[in-house]
Amino acid sequence: MKKHNYSAGPCILPQEVFEKSAAAILDFNHSGLSILxxxxxxxxxxxxxxxARALVLELLxxxxxxxxxxxxHGGASLEFLMVPCNLMKQDGKAAYLDTGTWANNAIKEAKFFGETVVAASSKEANYSFIPKDFSIPADADYFHCTSNNTIFGTQMKSFPETNVPLVCDMSSDIFSRTIDFSKFDLIYAGAQKNMGPAGATLAVVKEAILGKTGRSIPSMLDYQKHIAAESMYNTPAVFPVYASLLTLQWLKSLGGISAIExxxxxxxxxxxxEIDRNPLFKGTANIEDRSNMNATFLLNDEAHAPLFDELWKKAGISGIPGHRSVGGYRASMYNALPLESVQVLVDVMKELETKI
Amino acid sequence: MKKHNYSAGPCILPQEVFEKSAAAILDFNHSGLSILxxxxxxxxxxxxxxxARALVLELLxxxxxxxxxxxxHGGASLEFLMVPCNLMKQDGKAAYLDTGTWANNAIKEAKFFGETVVAASSKEANYSFIPKDFSIPADADYFHCTSNNTIFGTQMKSFPETNVPLVCDMSSDIFSRTIDFSKFDLIYAGAQKNMGPAGATLAVVKEAILGKTGRSIPSMLDYQKHIAAESMYNTPAVFPVYASLLTLQWLKSLGGISAIExxxxxxxxxxxxEIDRNPLFKGTANIEDRSNMNATFLLNDEAHAPLFDELWKKAGISGIPGHRSVGGYRASMYNALPLESVQVLVDVMKELETKI
Structure with a gap:
């Protein structure tokens, strides 16, 4: 039976990525050797x-x-450390927008390097909205935000105009929507949503912002070292990078970001x-901030959970239980999830309504 | 034609690892979902x-x-940074044995944290031997060595008796020979030789040595955080870890380390x-320090290189050109390389002799 994989990440990738990468494990490029x-x-x-590096820049x-x-290597969590290490000056400061668990984790690592200003936070409202009215200190070394909050189902629909370098964790929505990416000085993302399998991490950095901290940077944390080595400072995660290339090629063949958007x-x-129409459900995120990647929603009456859970499992849906911080359900609709799978979920929600 | 893969790493893995991991990409555990x-x-x-974690401890x-x-994440190169960050006390010191490029890279990162004493070095002899007579400062926070030097073809046959914590980079010979691993307080290794594909990194750490530096440690560099999270502090490199498990299972089924040794x-x-017998070749490493993993050797007369290169290529051998630091040839004989492949190389060396 066909599975409808709503996993929040690692998550569904295109079927052709599975097929081509499995084939490359048995024989890569007709070399008689495995990609492994x-x-x-x-x-x-x-x-x-x-x-892969060129295609990232082309698609963006x-x-x-x-x-x-x-x-x-290291996922977005290692980038949380690399960003301040490479950008915060000695005795400098950085400004962060606190929109969820991951933003918060990024803030924690910045504090190792200097003054870390939280420009705004929606923590008091369990991160159900994106703060909009805030100011960024003009003397901040950079401003950091998280474009999409996987756990809380919110997404920044616009980004602040600022003169300080703009840094964004786009782990869960990069390559999913058109943005003027040239507004950003540093973008990073764990691969395991829209780019590939877990184990590869992408950083897209404007070279001109580097080398200004006055700090000696350990080799593996130094973007300049990785740039000089053309992303081979140490052995890269060969297979995750290869599967990421296949995913990027698939996206390009579809017509790129504007087509998938x-x-x-x-x-x-x-x-x-359906969430808004169906009287059994309600969304958890502020409507204007709702994520197109992760839809978080609750049953109005928890008593219906056993029946709903039975129905979606029967329909071949997997991965929709919500994160413990929000509860209920989270449907992650990354690039590779077909429209057909969303229809299956909507049909199950309607079916629940007829049975109650 | 069958390939004989002598690549220094990433390197040959067991054929059954290729087959099982390719199958898991198409359908993992009959779940209808890909491991990716x-x-x-x-x-x-x-x-x-x-x-995987339990099997590592069992095999060792x-x-x-x-x-x-x-x-x-991050390979041995990130461990170079984590080791001093987790073990060198504030105003403390560490001692290192300098046996090659990777040892040297480890030393560089230690210097970010405090006094770094090089107990001995064979750099002057282009790292062709393992220094043996040296003393380790009794007040060092730890002593660090590299068990096998992939580039220079040397291997430590014994390890110093010392009262300070013993740390070892075993990237290129872990799981290849019986050692009393309990002598070590911290062992680490990039996966991509004897454990699996690139993208996973193993650390085996004695918990009692941690938490003594007086230093706040960034989350991703903190062994204690990774232990508390049972190796899931952030999203692990799912596929490389899975392929590593398959490789460890293969090793166990063969009879474990003593059998592969x-x-x-x-x-x-x-x-x-053959290197010693054949008048056309000579080894580069001190005989008593020769690595059982990486055999480095030269042609006595470079003029024979074109013919030798033609012969080994014709025999299906790949990956034996030497590293630029040593030149000549390097035959890496990791766990998964069959004895038969070594016979093919030896036959080619003999064939060269008959043709000259």
């Missing part, structure tokens, strides 16, 4: 890395604009319309 | 992580001895015997 046993310095893998519209795309909007509209 | 799209918090993946003979096995000794004896 080739040297990262081999011509074939250097070509994979180069193409950042070619020739002074950016470098890096495939790194239309589908993502259709999926989100379909589900949110 | 499941949540790291799913029951099935938590079981993978738990089994460290069960019930106060150790924790962690699967982490016998085969590794046969392979090394076969190749070194």
């Amino acid at each position: 046993e080739i040297s990262h310095r081999s011509k074939d893998f250097v070509a994979v890395m180069d193409e 519209g950042l070619e020739g604009k002074g950016y470098q795309a890096l495939f790194m 239309k589908i993502n909007e259709q999926k989100a509209a379909l589900l949110y319309t | 799209e499941i949540s790291h918090r799913s029951k099935d993946f938590v079981a993978v992580m738990d089994e 003979g460290l069960e019930g001895k106060g150790y924790q096995a962690l699967f982490m 016998k085969i590794n000794e046969q392979k090394a004896a076969l190749l070194y015997t």
Whole structure:
């Protein structure tokens, strides 16, 4: 039976990525060798890395604009540390927008390096909205925000105009919607939502902002070292990078970000319309801040949970129980989730209504 | 044609690991989902992580001895930073044995944290031997060594007796030979030699040595945080960890480290015997320090290189050109390389002799 995978991440990837990457494990590029046993310095893998880095910039519209795309280790959690280490000056300060668990974790790491100003927070409202009226200190070394909050189902629909360098954790919505990415000085993302499997981490950095802290930076935390080594400072996560390339190629073949954005909007509209229409459910996030990636919703009456859970399981749906911080349900609709899967969930929600 | 993969890492893994991991990409555990799209918090993946961690301790003979096995991000290069960050006290010092490029890189990162004493170095001899007569300062917070030097083809055959915590980078020979692993307080290794594909990193740490530096440690660098989170502090590299588990299961089914050690000794004896016998070749490493994992050797006359290169390529051998620091050839004979592949190389060396 076909599965409808709503996992919040790692998450569904295109079927052709599964097929091509499985084939490459048995024989990569007709070399007689597995992608798992080739040297990262081999011509074939250097070509994979180069193409993946170039394709990131192409898809984001950042070619020739002074950016470098890096495939790194450590996930967004290591970037939480790298960002202040590379950007906060000695005795400097940074400003952060606190929109959820991950933003909060990023703030914790910044405090190791200097004054960390929280420009605004929606913590008091269990992060159910995106703060909008706030000011960014003009003397901040950078401003950091989280474009999409996987756990709380909120998404920034616009980004502040500011003269300080703009840093964004786009782990859970990069490559899902058109944004003027050139507004940002540093974008990073764990691969495991819209870019590939867990184990690769993307950083897209404007070179001009680096090297200004006056701090010596340990090698593995230093973006400049990774840039100089063309993303091969140490052995990269070969297979996750390769599967990420396949995912980026799939996105390009669909028509790029603007094409997938239309589908993502259709999926989100379909589900949110049902959440708002169906008297059994309610959304948890402020309507104007709702995420097109992660829809968080509750049953109005918890007593209906056993029947609802039975119905969606029977329909082949997986991965929709909500995060413990919010409860209820979370339907993650990343790029590779087909519209058809959202229809299946909506049908189950309607079916529940007829049975109660 | 069958390939004989002598790559120094990433490197050959058992054929059954390729087959099982490719199958899991198409359907993991008959779940209808790919290993690439499941949540790291799913029951099935938590079981993978738990089994992998337990199997590491079992294979190393460290069960019930106060150790924790962690699967982490970042490769040995990030461990170079984590080790001093977790073990060097404020105003403390550490002692390092400098046996090659990687040892040297580890030393560089230690210097960020405090006094870093090089107990001995073979740098002057292009790292062709392992220094033996040296003393470790009794007040060092730890002593760090590299058990096997991939680039230079040397391997420590014994380890110093010392009262200070003993830390070892075993990236290129862990799981290849029996050692009393309980002599070590911290062992780490990038996966991509004997444990699995690139993208997973193993740390095996004696819990009692942690938490003594007086330093606040950033989250991703803190072994205690990773232990508390049972190696899931952030999203692990799901596929590389899974493929590592398959490789560890293969090793256990063969009879564990003592069984593979016998085969590794046969392979090394076969190749070194030919290097020493064949008048066309010479080894580069001090004989008593020769690595059973990486045999480095040169042609006595470089003029024979084109013919030798033609012969080994024709025989299906790949990955034996030497590292630029040493030149010549490097045959890496990790656990998964069959004895048969070494015989093919030895036959080619003999064939060269008959043709000259």
